[in-house]
Amino acid sequence: MNSPTGRGKGAARPYFFLSYAHTPRVNARGVDPNHWVGRLFGDLCEAILQITDAPAGDPIGFMDRSMHQGQKWAERLSWELANCRVFVPLYSPRYFKSEACGKEWHAFTRRSVYQRRPTAERATGIVPALWVSMDHYRLPRVASELQFSHDSFGADYAAEGLYALMKIDDYRSQYATAVLRLAQRIVDVADQTVIPIGQQLDFEGQPSAFEPPEPNDRVRISVYSYREPELPPHRSPSCYGQQRTDWQPFRPPSRRPLVDDAADVARSMGFQPSVHEFEDEAEALMTAERPVAPSVLLVDRWAFLDTQRSDTVRQLDRRNLSWLSVLEPWNRDDQQCRDHERMLNELGDGVLPATRAGRQKPSLREEGSTGVPGSLDEFRGEMERAVMRASTAYEQQTTSRTVGTGTRRPRLGT
Template sequence: MSSGAGQGKDAPRPYFFLSYAHTPRINSRGAADPNLWVAKLYQDLCEAILQITDVPSGHPVGFMDRSMHQGQKWAERLSRELATCRVFVPLYSPRYFKSEACGKEWHLFSRRSVYQRRPTAERMTGIVPALWVAMDHYQLPRVAGELQFSHDSFGPDYAAEGLYALMKIDEFSSQYQAAVLKLARRIVEVAEQTVIPIGQVLDFESQPSAFDQPDSGDQVRISVFSYQQRELPPNRNAVWYGEQRTDWQPYRPDSSRPLSQDAADIARSMGFQPTVGEFEDETEHLLGGERPAGPSVLLVDRWAFLDGRRSEAVRRLDRRNLDSVAVIEPWNRDDQQSRDHERMLNELGDSVLAVSRGARQRPSLRDEGAGGAPGSIEEFRGEMERAVMRACTAHEQHHRGRPESGPGERRPSIGP
């Protein structure tokens, strides 16, 4: 796609793109959306910019993604906004610099040329960072560390605490309002003192992250035991499946992307380097030798237990009872077909996962947050974080000389 030329300040281009890391819910049922605080900041920035500029009615002021990174249309929308916005505003937090999606957003914006309207001592980049939380104890990636930007100019409380604390603590209310106004003025200043031509609308998913890659030693293997559409058992609804077994999407319509991608994003947000594969491609790693060479998370589709030949490898893995392999059985309580066949699927699971299920609650569509069997995409994200930590901790303990559970031993519960 071709790139466009620069436009005047009255053109309908958003002043800023707010780039932030989505915070998962503590639990899925009845919990407030933690990203509503970011949405409030976004609205306050838009209001402040409207007050200090002459943006015409109906023209975009900013852009904030609320879609949780789902689907091709979402990726195309992000790419368009990143190709046209005038200022990029990354919201710094430890989670932000672990997010691959945020790194791609930074990369796409930074590809665009920046021309200053008049020479100044400060080299403007079109990037205006904001502190969501204090980052004093965290090492910034190279691209962020190279920015010539002082957070102290927005006030000492802002620099020490970040916007989230200023919003949450009543005594900081005036400091929050002052910081938002100064941030809005900075966004407008950079937008008006630079010319950033419209960039190319590129494929978002194929872009690299601008952030430094994690240490190769922090690896987590994610394997998927499920179906391809063409190998489904009779009458199983194909809406949950794709061309590859790793395309399994058990939480449609709430999440229309493969669950393995969600799992990989969660592992990255925790600072790990994930790999994704079909369970059958991982059997040598999981079943060969004395124990796996690294931590693993196995995502199990209980419908796939209907294939007795393939299930035998999962049964063998379960009998090994290795703590460095965490098992999650995603279980969508809105999947009516699974509800109708729950007894049959539970019996299949009991026959294959006898060891691991003996140490935790049996998964059920009627259970609220049953350990290892998340019933919604929000519950899955929390369970995935716990599974990664269990597997990695067990793997590290083994390397420090503490053995894993052996055959016949009951491992600790994999529930919360």
């Protein structure tokens, strides 16, 4: 059977298939966010050409640049996955949330792998690469079980990932080292294994190799805010809805509830989020002797004007729960927030003294924060850190009570 690319059975097989998660554009006119992956692909192909005797014109690697759907697109992916010699997954939080990437992994691993000679590592034909650091993210089973060491790629690579090494000038030499080591590893695996050409599968019909989050990989997100009918007279209703979870502090430009963005962040980290109004969570948070899940509380400081409700938050602050992270999103573009900033800050100091004293960034409004202070992008970064703080503390709490049953986050090479 001829391939959809016009290459028949005798065609040269590419050394590697670069599997990566396509990053969506911020807007239609924005720079292609996958440009840097394309540059890495080109650098890898050049390095492999330099260290092998591959004939000119032979395909060195394959990278899906199109994102096109349809039969021809699926046939092309299937052909490349059935013929490539090495599979290179580019690890990122987005990667393990991508159904297409999970299908690519599954399709490649349907092929048999034979070792030419014994090595210390089990032959898989898979050479993982770090696009970003994955130390704080839960890897799916198929990835955590890989016996693969990246020690020779350099300490900065392991700590930062290839994307940072490419973007930061001071890491230029470390990037060159990591690319050369990765290219050599691809060539070594291709030489040390025999992976016969596989069957060209129905790509769209393949399952994902990445299992869904385990039930215990939960994070609870609660919102302390207003329903629209509860608002004080001097607060605009434009950021509020019928539920307290409808709060949209960054409106405009964002017209979706902030808790939806928070849940998206948690899911991208491998967690299974649930969303609640603070009042539904308050009793459990106030009385629980042990946590049921890591938790994040999103606080609207305008709601501190409701003295009866804010007293519950004040009592919770006194408990100083390590597995509860508190965020105070603050939109500096909101004129009402700017006009009443001093008053609202003083309210927050009175309600959350322990929380504010215990963290370096008391809110998302600090002048010293990166990017636009109080922007939605900054919130997403703070949300990642909040989830990790809560999750780490939760694991410490649970493992201290039940020795040996704690959850361990696997790392590459372990």
